[in-house]
Amino acid sequence: RPIDVIEDAINKKKGFEGIILANVFFENLAYRVISKYLDNNKIKISKKNIKNRVYMIAISIIGLFGFYIGLFFLPLPHLNTVQGNNVGLLLTFPILWILGIITLIARAIVGLWNINQPPILQAINLPEAQGTISSANQFLEAIGSGTGPIIAGAVLALFNNNYQVTVGMTLGLGIIGGMLWLLATRWINKDVNRISEILKERSIELSEKNRNND
Known part of the structure; x- marks a missing residue:
């Protein structure tokens, strides 16, 4: 995961335990507050057109990887272990507030x-296909989570531990993936209507069979 790569990069520098704690705090805050707000309001947006769901997915993917790429270009201060453990001192650095906001x-x-x-x-x-599709989707996500760090590590070693280049290349692929989701807007309404028609036909057939049995 991108956050794992970021935490590993931060761990390479001494005295950044406080920054890691800040990341955890902002992550929990984001999940509890903002994600809950999005969940409560998603129906209003998606009811208008299912394409809106695709747009939101594309925004989430492009935004996620874009923000994480930006994190690696922040000019973080070099601190020793004592300074890094001093939360009060960390809060005096504006760049760390920016780091927390971007993470949130x-x-x-x-x-x-x-x-x-x-x-x-x-x-x-x-x-009848939804179970198979969901399982395949989770399987591919698990493969991505496992192979991602391996690929990132290989690229990092290839470019002499240059995190900026590595992040730009690996997470840049994620941005391309988000753009590919936008292509789905060309066919998604047609696919939804096709499935809806099939289900309606099945419903009519079942109703006729029930009438004949009666």
């Missing part, structure tokens, strides 16, 4: 992905 926003928009992907998969697949 990045972690918050993950909620857009979590609350919009499952409904899309349900809307464009028949009921």
